[in-house]
Amino acid sequence: MEAVKSVDLVKVYHGKETVEALKGVSLSMNEGELFTLLGPNGAGKTTFLRIISTQLLFTKGEAYVLGFDVLSEPNEIRKHIAVVPQDAQTYGNFTPWEYCYYFSLLRGMTKRKVEENSEKALRAVELWDLRNRICLTLSGGEKKRAIIASALASDADILLLDEPTSGLDAVARRKVWAVLRELVEQGRTILLTTHIMEEAEMISDRVAIINKGKVIAEGTVEEIKGLAKEKFRVVIEGSLQGTKLLQNNNRAVKFGDKQIIYLKDEDEAIELVKAALKKGLKAETAPITLEDVFVKLVGGEEA
Amino acid sequence: MNLKSVKDALTIAALKSIPDFKRQPLMLIMIGLISSIPLYFILVFGGQISYGLVGAMVSTISFIGIAAAIQDITVDRYLKIREMIVAMPVHPISYAVGVALAPLVISAPSLIFFTAIAIWLKILPLSSIGWIIASLLLCWTTLSSIGFIISTYLQKASVYTLNNLSNILGFGLIFIPPVYYPEELLGGLSWVAMIFPTSNAAGLIRAYSGSLQLSPEIILVRWLILIAVTIVSIIIVSLKAKWREV
Numbered sequence: 001m002e003a004v005k006s007v008d009l010v011k012v013y014h015g016k017e018t019v020e021a022l023k024g025v026s027l028s029m030n031e032g033e034l035f036t037l038l039g040p041n042g043a044g045k046t047t048f049l050r051i052i053s054t055q056l057l058f059t060k061g062e063a064y065v066l067g068f069d070v071l072s073e074p075n076e077i078r079k080h081i082a083v084v085p086q087d088a089q090t091y092g093n094f095t096p097w098e099y100c101y102y103f104s105l106l107r108g109m110t111k112r113k114v115e116e117n118s119e120k121a122l123r124a125v126e127l128w129d130l131r132n133r134i135c136l137t138l139s140g141g142e143k144k145r146a147i148i149a150s151a152l153a154s155d156a157d158i159l160l161l162d163e164p165t166s167g168l169d170a171v172a173r174r175k176v177w178a179v180l181r182e183l184v185e186q187g188r189t190i191l192l193t194t195h196i197m198e199e200a201e202m203i204s205d206r207v208a209i210i211n212k213g214k215v216i217a218e219g220t221v222e223e224i225k226g227l228a229k230e231k232f233r234v235v236i237e238g239s240l241q242g243t244k245l246l247q248n249n250n251r252a253v254k255f256g257d258k259q260i261i262y263l264k265d266e267d268e269a270i271e272l273v274k275a276a277l278k279k280g281l282k283a284e285t286a287p288i289t290l291e292d293v294f295v296k297l298v299g300g301e302e303a
Numbered sequence: 304m305n306l307k308s309v310k311d312a313l314t315i316a317a318l319k320s321i322p323d324f325k326r327q328p329l330m331l332i333m334i335g336l337i338s339s340i341p342l343y344f345i346l347v348f349g350g351q352i353s354y355g356l357v358g359a360m361v362s363t364i365s366f367i368g369i370a371a372a373i374q375d376i377t378v379d380r381y382l383k384i385r386e387m388i389v390a391m392p393v394h395p396i397s398y399a400v401g402v403a404l405a406p407l408v409i410s411a412p413s414l415i416f417f418t419a420i421a422i423w424l425k426i427l428p429l430s431s432i433g434w435i436i437a438s439l440l441l442c443w444t445t446l447s448s449i450g451f452i453i454s455t456y457l458q459k460a461s462v463y464t465l466n467n468l469s470n471i472l473g474f475g476l477i478f479i480p481p482v483y484y485p486e487e488l489l490g491g492l493s494w495v496a497m498i499f500p501t502s503n504a505a506g507l508i509r510a511y512s513g514s515l516q517l518s519p520e521i522i523l524v525r526w527l528i529l530i531a532v533t534i535v536s537i538i539i540v541s542l543k544a545k546w547r548e549v
Contacts (some may be wrong), residue, residue: 053390056548074547075392083390085383093322102318106311106391134326150387160390 001067003189004052005030009061011047011213021047021215024061029191029206031066031157036195036200038290039210040298045193046086046162048210049157052191053160060216065158081105082156083173086163086193088147090135096122097145100153107154107210114153121153125177141172150177158189165199166290177203197291207290211298221290230262232269238281251296262288308397308484315393315401319375320408335413337530338363353426358483359417361442361505363410364472365482368417368443371406372450373469379427380454381462403447414439421512431511438526441533442504446537455543476501486515503529 004027011022029035037045050056051063054074063070065077065218080152090099100118108116122128125145135143144167151159161180165173180190181203194200200207201221207219217224225231230251237258251262263269269285276283323330341362342355372511379385379402388398418435421427453472454465477483479496482505486496496502507525509515517525 050386050548053386054547055386055389078390078392081390083387085386088383088387089381091322091382092383093326095322098318099321102314103387103391105314106393108307108392147387154391229463 001031002028003022003031003033003062003066004035004191005062005064006052007062009048009051009063010059011044011051011056012059021213022051022058023214025210025215027208027215027218031189032184032187033205034180034190034192034203036204037191037210038195038197038200038207038294039193040195043210044213045210048118049083049160049162049191049193052076053081055083080157081157082149082151082154084151084159084161084164084244086166088144090138090143090146092134092136094135094146095132096127096138096149099135099146099150103150104153104155107156109155113155116223117153117155118149121149124152124182125149126175141168144168145172145176148179152179152183156188158191161190161192163193163195165194165196173199197289197294200288209294209297216297217293225288225290225293228288228296230263230264230288230292231281232263232266232285233288233292234261234263234269234272234276234283234285235259236261236272236276236281236283238276238279240276240279240281240283260292262292300302307392308394311393311397312400312404315388315398316404316408319405323409331409331412334363334367334410335416338366338413338417341478346485351514352424353421353472353509353512354481354483354485355504356417356421356424356426357508357512357514359478360390360414360421360439361475361482361501361508363413363417364407364443365446365477365501365504367406367410368403368446369450369476370469370473371409373454373465373472375402375405376451376454377462377465389547396541399448399451399540399544402451403444406447407443426514427508427512429500434511435508438504438507440528441529442500444496445500445529445533445536448533448540451540452536452543458548481506481509483514497525497528498532500529500532503532508547 006027009022009025010020013019013021037048039045047056051058052065054070054077066080068076070077081198097118100121101114104114104117119128122131125148127142127145127149130138130142135146138146144164148164165176168176177199184190201296204221206220207224208215209224210216217227235258253260261272263272264291273283273285287299338359342359345355346352418427422429450469453468457465476499479499479502481496482501486493486506489495496506503525506515507522507529510522512516
């Protein structure tokens with residue numbers, strides 16, 4: 001069964017200005033997968049997630065969670081989901097244990113199950129030793145993990161996480177990634193929004209890129225990378241001129257002293273690296289990243 | 304409301320009061336002290352302790368009723384706790400009741416303290432304690448509902464605006480005579496005391512204590528008004544208590 005499905009979903013905000021946040025979003029997410037909604041700020045990721053999590057009414061279209069209609073069956077959906085909102089913060093007087101404990105109680109679990117799940121969740125996010133410290137004294141990353149733990153302890157089939165790792169350092173972020181992947185291996189479904197490309201690339205089963213309220217690409221990371229005609233990137237530090245590969249209509253981007261050249265062929269990439277090294281410049285080649293494709297697709301940068 | 308809804312309301316009340324109880328016990332003293340400030344001045348300037356004590360009882364429950372409801376809901380929205388609870392199988396009425404119950408739990412020690420002193424000093428007759436508690440509970444229900452309605456209607460207002468508004472309303476409602484002062488101060492406007500739940504409850508408590516002479520008919524009218532205002536505010540809350548935003 002599809003965990004989440006939307007058909008031509010439209011959301012218009014009426015205020016001082018009318019803003020069309022979603023312009024016909026059709027997405028389908030399978031059970032047991034980690035699906036990432038990737039997009040720049042203001043793309044409509046949070047709006048989509050808030051609609052799916054029954055917090056926000058949509059203007060037009062259809063949306064379903066585990067086959068339940070988001071519009072007419074929100075109470076059924078709420079039994080199966082847990083949400084970590086974007087920029088969620090903790091009550092200062094709460095401990096991580098209380099976060100898991102009380103929020104799980106609200107889901108109707110027995111006290112014993114609540115205690116079991118809370119311990120499991122806190123161990124998973126490595127907060128077990130800090131479970132009785134009040135959140136006011138925890139670091140930003142620890143607070144975030146306390147909130148994530150409250151969602152993990154919920155036993156919900158689908159976790160809806162809105163930029164759960166924003167603001168975390170690399171070490172904390174990777175800990176969260178490991179936990180999320182483990183949950184998916186255990187059969188849970190995760191819908192994640194992020195604008196961190198590495199995150200999407202590292203942990204997603206499938207990705208949808210959303211921009212200005214529209215889905216502009218959907219598939220596995222490899223499928224999305226396949227949308228770009230260039231397959232390799234060469235990074236050169238310093239000025240390299242006179243090489244035909246640079247004049248061959250290949251896409252290139254310059255950042256100060258560094259330039260990235262995108263090439264279709266691996267042999268051409270190696271040839272360019274050799275040419276740069278011969279001139280005493282630093283150069284390296286690698287397959288294109290999701291970020292390269294993302295930047296090209298959302299039109300922030302053109303060759 | 305089914306059993307799960309009642310349990311959820313109690314859980315929300317617990318999560319919003321027990322951690323504070325455990326870690327900020329001084330807060331309990333603070334609540335009592337704030338309500339005691341007018342009592343202190345009344346005594347210093349030769350007023351009657353009965354006015355001050357009844358005022359302290361009503362203001363403890365009222366101020367916390369309206370101010371805490373607004374502040375709690377606003378803080379929950381700001382911290383995104385509300386978004387997490389919306390996505391749970393929790394009825395919005397359970398949330399509203401839980402948010403209202405939490406400050407009642409926190410203010411209970413002060414309320415019990417003031418009531419005990421009033422009974423000890425024979426200001427309040429023990430035989431009327433049921434009526435007194437009923438009037439206080441109706442007052443608390445109305446003010447918590449008003450707090451909920453305000454924070455729901457002013458969703459887009461900033462945390463600071465709502466905090467200030469809640470404090471202004473809280474103070475405004477507890478300084479209307481006869482909460483701390485004799486109802487006679489209102490002169491020809493004494494009917495005003497019946498409209499506001501704080502002054503109406505205070506008037507009823509004074510009537511039971513014997514410091515305000517009211518005919519049985521007027522006492523009945525006051526009760527009916529207090530009950531009617533409470534019912535109307537509950538109806539508005541139940542109509543307005545919806546999770547989803549448009």
